[in-house]
Amino acid sequence: MFASFPFRTAKKILFGTGTIDQVGTELKGVGATKTVIITDRTIREAGWADKIQAVLKESGISSTIWDEAQAEPSVEIGEQAIAFAREGGFDSVVGLGGGSAIDIAKAAAVSLKNQGTIMGWIKDGFTNPLAPLALCPTTAGTGSEVSDTAVFATPELKVGLVSSMLYPDVAIVDPTLTSSMPATVTANTGIDALCHAIEGYQSKQANPLTDALALESMRLVDKYLRAAYCNGGDMEAREGMALASLLAGIVMGNADTTIGHACGYAFVYPATKLHYPHGYAIAITLPYVMEYNAIAQLEKHANIAEVLGENIDGLSLRDAAFLAPVAFKKLLLDLDLPMSLRSVDVEKDMIQMLARNVLKSPNHCRRNPREVTEDGMITLFEHAYEGKLASEM
Numbered sequence: 001m002f003a004s005f006p007f008r009t010a011k012k013i014l015f016g017t018g019t020i021d022q023v024g025t026e027l028k029g030v031g032a033t034k035t036v037i038i039t040d041r042t043i044r045e046a047g048w049a050d051k052i053q054a055v056l057k058e059s060g061i062s063s064t065i066w067d068e069a070q071a072e073p074s075v076e077i078g079e080q081a082i083a084f085a086r087e088g089g090f091d092s093v094v095g096l097g098g099g100s101a102i103d104i105a106k107a108a109a110v111s112l113k114n115q116g117t118i119m120g121w122i123k124d125g126f127t128n129p130l131a132p133l134a135l136c137p138t139t140a141g142t143g144s145e146v147s148d149t150a151v152f153a154t155p156e157l158k159v160g161l162v163s164s165m166l167y168p169d170v171a172i173v174d175p176t177l178t179s180s181m182p183a184t185v186t187a188n189t190g191i192d193a194l195c196h197a198i199e200g201y202q203s204k205q206a207n208p209l210t211d212a213l214a215l216e217s218m219r220l221v222d223k224y225l226r227a228a229y230c231n232g233g234d235m236e237a238r239e240g241m242a243l244a245s246l247l248a249g250i251v252m253g254n255a256d257t258t259i260g261h262a263c264g265y266a267f268v269y270p271a272t273k274l275h276y277p278h279g280y281a282i283a284i285t286l287p288y289v290m291e292y293n294a295i296a297q298l299e300k301h302a303n304i305a306e307v308l309g310e311n312i313d314g315l316s317l318r319d320a321a322f323l324a325p326v327a328f329k330k331l332l333l334d335l336d337l338p339m340s341l342r343s344v345d346v347e348k349d350m351i352q353m354l355a356r357n358v359l360k361s362p363n364h365c366r367r368n369p370r371e372v373t374e375d376g377m378i379t380l381f382e383h384a385y386e387g388k389l390a391s392e393m
């Protein structure tokens with residue numbers, strides 16, 4: 001007997017090369033006449049914001065570009081975008097960029113229909129549906145265009161604005177927009193997509209729909225991420241990764257993540273003074289999260305190993321399951337990503353604090369398939385510190 005489950009995503013998804021040309025007709029269809037395009041300077045300099053402005057104009061929509069988005073956006077930056085959107089009299093929003101620009105765009109779309117501030121909405125929620133919103137990712141990894149969350153940083157911690165109203169009217173996933181990503185960003189964001197797929201597959205909130213999407217996302221990452229990393233002009237690889245990221249984003253929007261993301265958050269700013277890109281930080285500890293969780297889900301971890309290219313023929317379920325982190329480490333190696341916490345300036349005497357930081361993320365712990373204990377997290381971080389699985393010690 002199957003358990004009942006909900007499934008949510010963006011109201012509409014347009015995927016494929018050239019779909020960005022439809023942003024005007026899509027927004028016009030939901031009543032937009034004057035749009036603010038939320039992006040960052042790099043994306044603007046690559047010409048994508050101007051391109052969208054031209055497409056909107058063809059549909060009779062006037063627009064203005066706000067290009068102050070920054071990685072790991074602070075609440076302050078979000079409030080600056082909100083002030084710009086409100087004062088400009090806009091009736092709709094385009095989010096164009098990586099997860100940061102897209103998360104800021106969600107908050108801006110909230111602000112055009114609701115009084116209040118980001119911290120107020122996080123604490124008390126908001127009541128009115130968003131202004132018309134189109135989200136157009138320029139990286140292949142965050143999946144924010146199909147999630148119900150917008151993440152901001154305060155000086156003390158990261159905070160998430162979460163609401164089923166945060167889904168956009170349309171998510172436009174055009175792989176062309178990812179073609180200007182440098183190799184390091186391709187690796188950092190692509191590995192984040194894989195973490196979303198794996199953690200969503202592990203999650204206690206997973207369901208048959210998210211499981212199917214997660215396995216297909218992992219298959220696409222295994223097939224295309226190395227190629228996209230070493231040859232950014234390989235458009236088949238870019239398309240494959242854009243699709244992988246979209247699928248993983250849908251998974252994350254429903255099943256969410258496990259302690260994989262909590263372990264990454266545990267050692268970077270604002271939990272410590274260490275600053276690393278999001279996917280890069282999460283990926284370092286993910287092999288050890290899989291090692292920790294494998295015995296709780298032998299069959300699922302054996303499936304991960306197989307879809308990531310390991311030969312599990314003739315192996316016991318247990319031995320096959322423990323190949324999942326081995327496969328993941330091979331990908332880290334190929335993408336020139338760090339293999340241990342010691343290599344990214346984590347000190348050994350920080351381990352107990354990192355273990356406690358994970359326990360401060362009750363929702364990640366609640367969704368994790370294996371009970372999360374301080375001792376368990378200490379062992380996990382000891383392995384991650386050395387960059388060695390138990391089988392490699």
Ligand SMILES: [Fe+2]
Pocket residue numbers: 142192195196261278279282
């Ligand atoms: Fe992530």
